[in-house]
Amino acid sequence: MPLGRWHAYGLTSSAVSAGSVTEAGAGASTMSAAAVVVDALVKRYPKSPVNAVDGISFTVAPGEVFGLLGPNGAGKTTTVGMLTTRVRPTSGRATVGGIDVAADPVHARGRLAVVPQRSNLDRSISIRRNLTFHAAYHGVPGAEAKARADELLEQFGLRERGDVKPDMFSGGQAQRVMIARALMHQPQVLFLDEPTTGLDPAARLFVWDRLRELRDRGVTLILTTHDMQEAATLADRVGIMDHGKLLSLGTPEALMRSLPGSSTLELTTDARDGDAGEPLLAELSALPDVERVELIHDPATGGQESTLRVRLYVAGEAPQLVAPAAALLARRGQALSGVELGEPTLEDVFIHLTGRTLR
Amino acid sequence: MSAAAASAPGRASQSRAFRAVLARDVFVTWSELPVFLAQVILQPLFLLLVFGKVLASLGYTQHGYAHLLFPGLLALTAVITGMQTLAFPLVIEFGWTKEIEDRLLAPMATGLVAAEKILFASVRAMIAAAIMIPVGVLVLGSVPWRWSGVPLLVLALILGSLLGSALGLALGTLVTPARINIVFSLVFTPLLFTGCSQYPWPSLSRLPWFKVVTACNPMTYVSESMRAALVPNVPHIAPWVCVVVLIGSIGALMAIGLRGFYRRAID
Numbered sequence: 001m002p003l004g005r006w007h008a009y010g011l012t013s014s015a016v017s018a019g020s021v022t023e024a025g026a027g028a029s030t031m032s033a034a035a036v037v038v039d040a041l042v043k044r045y046p047k048s049p050v051n052a053v054d055g056i057s058f059t060v061a062p063g064e065v066f067g068l069l070g071p072n073g074a075g076k077t078t079t080v081g082m083l084t085t086r087v088r089p090t091s092g093r094a095t096v097g098g099i100d101v102a103a104d105p106v107h108a109r110g111r112l113a114v115v116p117q118r119s120n121l122d123r124s125i126s127i128r129r130n131l132t133f134h135a136a137y138h139g140v141p142g143a144e145a146k147a148r149a150d151e152l153l154e155q156f157g158l159r160e161r162g163d164v165k166p167d168m169f170s171g172g173q174a175q176r177v178m179i180a181r182a183l184m185h186q187p188q189v190l191f192l193d194e195p196t197t198g199l200d201p202a203a204r205l206f207v208w209d210r211l212r213e214l215r216d217r218g219v220t221l222i223l224t225t226h227d228m229q230e231a232a233t234l235a236d237r238v239g240i241m242d243h244g245k246l247l248s249l250g251t252p253e254a255l256m257r258s259l260p261g262s263s264t265l266e267l268t269t270d271a272r273d274g275d276a277g278e279p280l281l282a283e284l285s286a287l288p289d290v291e292r293v294e295l296i297h298d299p300a301t302g303g304q305e306s307t308l309r310v311r312l313y314v315a316g317e318a319p320q321l322v323a324p325a326a327a328l329l330a331r332r333g334q335a336l337s338g339v340e341l342g343e344p345t346l347e348d349v350f351i352h353l354t355g356r357t358l359r
Numbered sequence: 360m361s362a363a364a365a366s367a368p369g370r371a372s373q374s375r376a377f378r379a380v381l382a383r384d385v386f387v388t389w390s391e392l393p394v395f396l397a398q399v400i401l402q403p404l405f406l407l408l409v410f411g412k413v414l415a416s417l418g419y420t421q422h423g424y425a426h427l428l429f430p431g432l433l434a435l436t437a438v439i440t441g442m443q444t445l446a447f448p449l450v451i452e453f454g455w456t457k458e459i460e461d462r463l464l465a466p467m468a469t470g471l472v473a474a475e476k477i478l479f480a481s482v483r484a485m486i487a488a489a490i491m492i493p494v495g496v497l498v499l500g501s502v503p504w505r506w507s508g509v510p511l512l513v514l515a516l517i518l519g520s521l522l523g524s525a526l527g528l529a530l531g532t533l534v535t536p537a538r539i540n541i542v543f544s545l546v547f548t549p550l551l552f553t554g555c556s557q558y559p560w561p562s563l564s565r566l567p568w569f570k571v572v573t574a575c576n577p578m579t580y581v582s583e584s585m586r587a588a589l590v591p592n593v594p595h596i597a598p599w600v601c602v603v604v605l606i607g608s609i610g611a612l613m614a615i616g617l618r619g620f621y622r623r624a625i626d
Binding site: 045078081084085086087088105106107109110112113114116118119120121122123124125129130133134136137138139181 | 369372373375376379380382383386387390391456457458460461462463464465466467468469624625626
């Protein structure tokens with residue numbers, strides 16, 4: 001079964017995801033209160049034979065973290081460009097904070113903020129002034145802007161560097177400054193284009209932590225990424241884009257569950273003398289929802305294992321098979337020493353939808 | 360286009376955003392004041408020194424040439440400063456640093472971001488030209504001055520600064536960073552020497568082809584109206600002709616520049 005890479009979850013971590021489930025349809029019923037509404041949006045650049053964005057629709061609820069996942073050139077950045085008033089839609093309609101971005105871009109700009117992929121900080125002025133001038137553009141009074149800048153610089157670990165000009169900054173630091181700057185006018189919706197592309201792992205985790213804090217404070221986040229781990233970690237819902245079209249939309253869990261026979265359950269148990277495991281495999285494959293069972297050989301022991309590892313490919317939800325499998329082993333008098341749930345990744349979903357890898 | 364949708368409170372917030380963007384430019388200029396002064400003063404200062412002082416002292420120029428040159432240098436300073444102030448940063452901001460994006464995302468019409476640039480560059484150009492007056496007194500000992508010519512001088516200063524800014528907006532939005540050097544040398548040097556700042560236009564009758572070339576440079580009309588204001592006894596083009604040509608040129612260059620600005624700002 002060519003399912004690409006697998007991401008293993010422990011038993012406890014599968015429970016965490018249950019809290020963040022929002023069904024795809026939930027946003028549609030609250031259209032008027034939605035943070036972002038995208039309706040049949042199309043962008044065709046002059047002289048281009050194809051649409052860069054080809055009639056996409058989705059709704060983002062207030063406080064939701066929405067990820068647009070897709071390879072480079074899928075149309076994610078153009079979509080965000082239209083939502084942030086920098087790209088004029090060819091047809092269709094989009095609102096941010098209830099304001100039509102094409103009809104009233106000036107008001108829409110007050111409700112949104114953008115963190116671009118590459119630094120666009122003002123190099124002629126210090127970090128602190130980057131924040132306070134941004135606030136001034138948005139009409140935040142001077143004293144309030146100063147207080148907010150101090151608070152944000154502290155929060156983003158930049159307190160000591162406030163008076164430095166941005167050209168001295170690394171990519172990760174510039175990214176932090178740009179997020180802090182975006183928050184200066186307290187936008188309703190924050191757009192982040194590839195927020196951690198090109199950052200080192202520590203900087204990446206720092207940015208992820210800050211984005212989680214924003215989510216907890218109720219800021220609506222829309223991020224584009226070609227990193228499936230980023231999408232799975234941060235986003236409440238993910239839209240998968242390719243060739244300007246929205247191929248699929250749902251919670252990361254729902255998208256991954258949508259792959260047929262792609263969840264797995266790995267069991268580790270003690271081997272009996274002379275038992276190659278065949279009777280056990282036969283009994284396990286008789287359990288409900290099990291599509292296929294295979295024995296995993298550890299190359300280090302050369303086949304003389306004292307333990308057996310068995311992988312079950314499951315049509316439904318793998319966690320629900322843990323209890324029946326454990327009971328079966330107990331009946332056979334074999335001790336269960338390890339359980340591992342395997343979920344398909346968003347990358348597998350992408351491959352399933354397009355037949356290609358993300359990068 | 361987008362300004363049309365603005366309500367009354369929208370206009371207030373747009374004007375606030377406009378003033379904040381202007382404040383940013385003033386702040387940056389203020390914090391780089393020596394650079395600004397060197398940039399605007401050095402070139403006309405040396406032209407004044409060599410053509411007005413050195414060559415005159417050596418007897419290579421006629422008596423009175425310095426007074427003919429001075430109004431031309433005021434025109435040159437206004438036009439060139441306006442163009443440089445706007446064009447160079449704009450090319451870099453659009454093509455390389457993308458700094459302008461934060462201002463394009465401010466709650467104001469895109470055209471107002473361009474208007475702020477024009478206003479700021481024009482004011483900077485006028486200040487630069489005004490600084491030339493004490494510099495002229497210092498280098499030449501005295502400069503031609505007629506109080507009755509001041510209204511025309513001010514008008515010529517405003518039009519010259521606007522002309523330079525409009526030219527800068529057009530160039531700044533049309534040129535990519537990769538070609539900035541070649542384009543500026545192709546534009547800058549001819550502009551500098553065909554704008555009648557170093558000679559009066561009517562005196563070119565002995566070089567008819569050059570008379571035509573200079574007539575095509577809008578800076579000529581700034582120089583000529585400056586001379587009409589300060590040294591009216593030197594033959595010059597009628598001021599009303601200059602004003603009409605300048606308003607037409609400014610309008611055409613602004614239209615080209617704004618089109619370019621919208622094209623760069625919004626896809």
